[in-house]
Amino acid sequence: MPAKLVHxxxxxxxDLHPQADLAFLPGIEKTAENFMQSNIQGMANxxxxxxxxxxxxxxxxLADLVQPDQPAKEILEIGGNLSYFTYELAKHHNYILVDKAxxxxxxxxxxxETQIKKTFVHNCDWADFTSKSHYDIVIANDIFPNVDQxxxxxxxxxxxxxxxxxxxxxxxxxxxxxxxxxxSGEMLTMRPWGLRDIRHFMxxxxxxxxxxxxxxxxxxxxxxxxxGTLFSxxxxxxxxxxQK
Ligand SMILES: C[S@@+](CC[C@H](N)C(=O)[O-])C[C@H]1O[C@@H](n2cnc3c(N)ncnc32)[C@H](O)[C@@H]1O
Numbered sequence: 001m002p003a004k005l006v007h008x009x010x011x012x013x014x015d016l017h018p019q020a021d022l023a024f025l026p027g028i029e030k031t032a033e034n035f036m037q038s039n040i041q042g043m044a045n046x047x048x049x050x051x052x053x054x055x056x057x058x059x060x061x062l063a064d065l066v067q068p069d070q071p072a073k074e075i076l077e078i079g080g081n082l083s084y085f086t087y088e089l090a091k092h093h094n095y096i097l098v099d100k101a102x103x104x105x106x107x108x109x110x111x112x113e114t115q116i117k118k119t120f121v122h123n124c125d126w127a128d129f130t131s132k133s134h135y136d137i138v139i140a141n142d143i144f145p146n147v148d149q150x151x152x153x154x155x156x157x158x159x160x161x162x163x164x165x166x167x168x169x170x171x172x173x174x175x176x177x178x179x180x181x182x183x184s185g186e187m188l189t190m191r192p193w194g195l196r197d198i199r200h201f202m203x204x205x206x207x208x209x210x211x212x213x214x215x216x217x218x219x220x221x222x223x224x225x226x227x228g229t230l231f232s233x234x235x236x237x238x239x240x241x242x243q244k
Contacts, residue, residue: 002215003205004241007222008057008168010230016056023063024048024055024084031084040111041104042082053230053237054142058085060239061141061166065089073136076162078126078154079143082112090116098122098129126154135162145193146170146235151201159209165242171198173223175234195223198238205242212242 006012028048035042048054064070066088075093080086081103089095101109101123109121122129127150138158144151144167151169159165171193179190199221205213220238227234 001212001243003213005217005220006060006239007220008053008237008239010226013053013056013230016059017052020055020059024058027084031087038111040082041108043103044081045083048083057168057237057239061139066092074134075137075139076131076135077139079140079147082108086112087116090118090120095120096122098124098126100125131161133161137164137166138162139166141168142170144169149193152204155205159242163244167240169198169238169240170235171195172234172236195221212244
């Protein structure tokens with residue numbers, strides 16, 4: 001099956017906004033209220049409220065999975081953080097969330113587990129997580145390669161274990177970040193992945209997994225500066241859906 005690739009442009013975002021807001025906004029707002037009353041920190045829910053483009057992207061990735069009549073699936077999410085979707089996915093599916101908890105403390109994740117009455121969170125680096133040999137879907141939204149550059153390692157590990165993978169990939173041009181090495185305190189100037197790196201990765205996918213990743217729509221592999229319109233920084237986002 002060809003992999004589906006969608007460049008998130010202002011038009012794509014605009015087209016999906018009404019459906020996404022109708023489907024999700026009341027639930028996201030209710031979750032924000034619950035978080036406030038229960039003293040739970042969950043950045044991903046706040047981002048869904050504050051960054052409107054996140055809702056159409058979530059719609060593309062998750063709408064079919066949060067329908068009430070969905071058959072339960074084996075779902076592994078990496079870096080999902082905590083949001084309305086945590087509740088929906090954990091209630092409807094055999095859902096495992098692996099998150100290193102870099103934005104909020106682990107007890108926030110435990111409070112959500114207690115509310116849902118299910119144990120499904122592993123607060124660790126995904127590379128240290130002992131996974132099962134089969135999942136129906138592996139999801140990673142807004143973690144690769146902007147937060148974690150080990151995208152090749154991630155895909156090469158999990159693609160053989162899943163029927164389906166749903167990823168957003170974030171990349172930049174003309175951007176660098178000052179970061180600090182924890183071990184030495186040294187300041188580094190790092191360039192995040194750009195379009196050239198994303199194209200190289202897509203070529204790797206097409207060559208390594210030809211049956212799953214053939215006929216990738218190359219026209220989606222573009223960069224435009226949407227800062228101040230769609231995004232608050234120079235990021236670009238593509239949605240990649242791979243199915244066996
Ligand atoms: C930018 S946030 C994205 C959250 C959510 N998926 C969204 O789209 O709003 C990245 C998340 O990945 C988690 N994370 C970062 N590095 C990780 C790693 N190596 N293993 C597991 N989770 C990680 C962070 O704790 C954070 O919750």
